[in-house]
Amino acid sequence: MTEASGLIGRSTPRRDAKRLAEGRGRYTDDLDVANLGHVAFLRSPHAHARILSIDTVAARQAPGVIAVITGEDIAAVCKPWQTRLAPLPIHSSPPQYPLVRGEACWQGEAVVAVVAATRAQAEDALESIMIDWEELPAVPSIEMAGASRAAVVNTAKDTNLGLDHAFTAGNPEQAFASARPLSSMILFLGARPA
Amino acid sequence: MSEQHDIAFTLNGKPVNALVDARLNLADFLRQTLRLTGTHIGCEHGVCGACNVMIDGRSVRSCLTLAVQADGAEVETIEGLTARNAIADLQREFVARNALQCGYCTPGMLVTAAELLSRGKPSRTEIREALSGNYCRCTGYQAIVDAIEAVAALHSGSKP
Numbered sequence: 032m033t034e035a036s037g038l039i040g041r042s043t044p045r046r047d048a049k050r051l052a053e054g055r056g057r058y059t060d061d062l063d064v065a066n067l068g069h070v071a072f073l074r075s076p077h078a079h080a081r082i083l084s085i086d087t088v089a090a091r092q093a094p095g096v097i098a099v100i101t102g103e104d105i106a107a108v109c110k111p112w113q114t115r116l117a118p119l120p121i122h123s124s125p126p127q128y129p130l131v132r133g134e135a136c137w138q139g140e141a142v143v144a145v146v147a148a149t150r151a152q153a154e155d156a157l158e159s160i161m162i163d164w165e166e167l168p169a170v171p172s173i174e175m176a177g178a179s180r181a182a183v184v185n186t187a188k189d190t191n192l193g194l195d196h197a198f199t200a201g202n203p204e205q206a207f208a209s210a211r212p213l214s215s216m217i218l219f220l221g222a223r224p225a
Numbered sequence: 226m227s228e229q230h231d232i233a234f235t236l237n238g239k240p241v242n243a244l245v246d247a248r249l250n251l252a253d254f255l256r257q258t259l260r261l262t263g264t265h266i267g268c269e270h271g272v273c274g275a276c277n278v279m280i281d282g283r284s285v286r287s288c289l290t291l292a293v294q295a296d297g298a299e300v301e302t303i304e305g306l307t308a309r310n311a312i313a314d315l316q317r318e319f320v321a322r323n324a325l326q327c328g329y330c331t332p333g334m335l336v337t338a339a340e341l342l343s344r345g346k347p348s349r350t351e352i353r354e355a356l357s358g359n360y361c362r363c364t365g366y367q368a369i370v371d372a373i374e375a376v377a378a379l380h381s382g383s384k385p
Contacts, residue, residue: 045323051327052319052331054302054331056328056329058262
């Protein structure tokens with residue numbers, strides 16, 4: 032390959048860097064659209080819990096509220112995401128809906144969406160929503176999830192195992208046996224439960 | 226929730242008078258009421274630094290500051306700092322090193338850096354310490370620290 036006199040191999044200034052460094056970027060939340068509604072989410076306070084009932088009557092009548100949307104409402108117009116691995120059909124993953132239907136499986140999972148004229152009104156309305164929760168056993172670490180007789184993270188499945196898959200290339204036992212020095216490390220990202 | 230207050234303060238060198246809800250935070254006032262969208266909202270709880278503005282010469286989280294708290298103060302946003310060339314050196318070095326990708330964190334980074342440099346020449350460790358309250362989720366901090374260090378050296382007339 033010959034070194035061209037053009038752009039290849041050369042540092043070039045970014046055309047929009049100056050604009051961004053002056054705070055003149057335009058991001059989604061910067062757009063001022065007429066009659067824009069603002070959404071706020073009621074999120075699960077529990078790591079794992081079943082919803083016995085949701086009462087949104089007061090929220091629907093709160094000032095400025097345009098819509099109150101539950102998991103059942105949105106499921107009528109939106110199919111769940113479900114991970115499938117074509118080459119590994121034994122992989123299993125429960126369906127995931129945009130909003131909780133029946134069972135929250137992580138703390139912070141969105142349960143109800145309120146759309147209102149302002150963000151503050153949407154948040155006010157959230158406070159009037161009453162949810163009757165039944166707490167289920169929480170599984171706070173990967174080790175606990177993998178333990179025998181572990182509680183299930185999601186009752187749509189009867190195990191926490193998504194995929195059990197091993198593969199080898201060459202002869203790893205022999206390679207490890209002859210390798211010197213040998214070191215191993217377990218890495219945890221984020222907070223590790225005590 | 227309908228309690229309101231009259232406030233008067235200086236914003237980017239010009240007087241602002243407004244009647245605001247008691248609960249309105251400064252970031253929302255700047256962005257939504259005044260349409261100064263250079264101040265960004267990331268975490269909304271004082272962790273990410275994207276909303277940093279200058280209040281009386283100090284960098285402040287505008288998402289944790291109520292608009293009424295600005296009453297009587299001198300407030301400067303990225304728009305004002307840019308307009309009076311207060312941070313032109315920093316902006317030039319950020320651009321020269323591409324110390325930004327999406328640019329969302331950049332105004333907050335620049336406010337933090339401007340406050341830091343106003344207190345003298347920081348060491349590289351002090352620059353990193355000062356930036357510990359500003360999250361960048363795409364560039365990484367190396368080029369940002371380099372840019373601030375270059376300006377610090379420029380201001381003190383020495384090589385970094």
